[in-house]
Amino acid sequence: MHHPRAGMTTLLTNAWLLTIDDAMTQHANGWLQIDGTTITALGSGAPPTVSGAELIDCGGDIVMPGMINTHCHMGMSVFRGLAEDIDDRLYRYILPLERKFVTPEMVRIGSALAALELIEGGVTTVADMYYFETEVANVVAQAGLRGIVGQTLADFDPPDHKSFDEGFARVEQLASEFGTHPLVTPSIAPHAPYSTGLKVMERVADWSHVHPDIPVQMHLAESALEVNWARETHGKSTVAVTRDAGLLKPNLICAHCLQLDDADITMMSEHQVCVATNPRSNGKAGRGIAPVDKLRNAGLPVGIGSDGAMSGNTLDLFSQLAPVSMFAKLLGGSRKPLPAIDVVRMATIEGARALSLNLKTGSLEAGKQADLIRVSLVAPRLHPIYDPYSMLVFAASPSDVTDVIVAGRWLKRDGTVQTLEPKKVLRDAMQIAHAFQTEMKLIDRGGP
């Protein structure tokens, strides 16, 4: 579990480098130099001679930027796959379960399971919003991931604040503990317009005005319930309510964005907000398809998110890539929308832009942080490879990721996670899951 040392050099050689820079430069026989936390040089052909450098022969495997999961609820991993195929699950199951079981310990255990899965599947940056978020921040920091961790604010008697004053106090605590952390960025996360309300959204906007570098995360235009709330309560769209509150700014990361009309998209574009689309979560909910193509054509950065494991099941991005592309093609009635190359950009550099981290991560370029993954090409399902982006979107799977580096530190090496103890993480999660199962049965019998 060594941290990168100043002056330590690593040279990856014999790699198929997908840089995801502006020109989408590829180096078929590439090398990449890491000094400490940073990519210092990269290119094709013979690598430079650096005395004392550790040389890693990548055997022709793909080396590319780590993926950016722009919307997650890591703590919910222990709820993975619970209460499937039921429409009224938020009020029937999720909120009661959360009120009863969400403690700092549960958040720690769930987030550790999530961190393990994220690293296994090649995610190097995650944007999270949940409760007891300092616990999440600690897990993310310990796992070595890059993260944006958002303390949630909501009015439905959530597990960690009885009032918005308490909620804001949690935000302040998170910001003061992690404000200068090299990998973890604190964030404020009003749950959604309907579950926060205009006044509190205004308070968040005022707070955000004083803390312009702190990202704001919010679910936006996710459901008919929310759209109806906005129309009935404010006589306008939920996006317009959010604009009136002063929240539509470049530091706002809007998750879902399913139920938008063209006026909403124009409004979002004028205010340069960022979007996190969650195709598997939305598809499973049967709620419709996000207009990703329109949002991108309006100039908005659209990253890809997994949502929580109770909604989207898995947290890697490989399982999201084909749905992103298929949904856009189904909406457009053609093969042309969202070609594979754009989907890979969304999973990397565009996700980084959506989180305002694109100067640090999301592409392999000299001067950027060394956040990268190695993808093994051993599986027959990956061949032939006419286009590596098509292969990544439609054939690769999280199990193909053998190595993960964040800020120069190996989080996974030769197939083995370095920063967490998988057996302990899984054992803790199983124990908690057992308690949930008992509770679910009580709920189904009309209790608890």
Place this chain on the structure above:
Amino acid sequence: MHHPRAGMTTLLTNAWLLTIDDAMTQHANGWLQIDGTTITALGSGAPPTVSGAELIDCGGDIVMPGMINTHCHMGMSVFRGLAEDIDDRLYRYILPLERKFVTPEMVRIGSALAALELIEGGVTTVADMYYFETEVANVVAQAGLRGIVGQTLADFDPPDHKSFDEGFARVEQLASEFGTHPLVTPSIAPHAPYSTGLKVMERVADWSHVHPDIPVQMHLAESALEVNWARETHGKSTVAVTRDAGLLKPNLICAHCLQLDDADITMMSEHQVCVATNPRSNGKAGRGIAPVDKLRNAGLPVGIGSDGAMSGNTLDLFSQLAPVSMFAKLLGGSRKPLPAIDVVRMATIEGARALSLNLKTGSLEAGKQADLIRVSLVAPRLHPIYDPYSMLVFAASPSDVTDVIVAGRWLKRDGTVQTLEPKKVLRDAMQIAHAFQTEMKLIDRGGP
């Protein structure tokens, strides 16, 4: 590479058996006995004592029926991911490439790559239709897979017959060579109504009347082009044209079935045809969502297919399961349609029904053929498991399959394919892929 010997007994113990029988019986601490090619007994708790039996401790892993890929073009694996994101690809790329490159050798090489991938990912039965189909049959037999192999008939100057007479001769040859093979069932495969024509479809129906046990495979209601052809040429739906030809029978496996109205579904139901849905291929084409829920509610067996790798990219079924469920939920606007348990049935016993093989395979029951897979539960993304069907549909991946048995023979054991040489198979495929790439460039320059 040993074949099952009469009298040889294998006992799988400590398995989480998902039998997929009518009652969806599970044995959490299960055992299963294989004698020769056949499952002879299974249950929970202490396994029976059988002298001389080979005992395999499954370590709590899932053991379930092998998956049934009900629509594939194995030979096209060497075209995987070629010409993505282009609408006019059939006439611009596929047909010219096929005319120039599809030879018995190419079909053998492509089918071997497909067989390797199918085994790796847990498919035990595949329904194929392509050209030079005796080559496919030989590869399927050698790989040890169970297969329905269909000689294609088409009017667009296909690579292996200049006339339908020649095409029928190929069908006859296939039927006589493989008519009594224990694993490989020959089949006749008119390409689609628009590419076969009413007269030839009637000829197929007459032939089929004489060979009632030979399955007929056909693309049906796949595109607007086809639907328009039927309206313009015959003044009715493409399903009605197929009925008029006498092809709507229980031995007809209809692939795709995207563009159907309620009258078509009623017609298909009255004639008890079978359906193979191909969600990833259809989603990528942007052509719409098949009405799987309606077809199943009309009593039709609906299996899942991958289509060829040029359309659907991967041939395992794991990557199809989430799309099957999501598409039905999106069509229905609710979480309720096609719950995970039904999707797993579609991938196994219902796929077997669609191929009329359900007395032999598709579930773990005494007396059935031993066609089964072991799914490792080591990956953190699979946990917790509240419902194994949800886990299989939304979290498992082909890489989780460690063992594959067909008719008592191990095709994959402890992660290693037993019946093919992966390195040779991949090397041969790479060589052919190189030639295609050159040709594609010629086509793009206006040639060849």
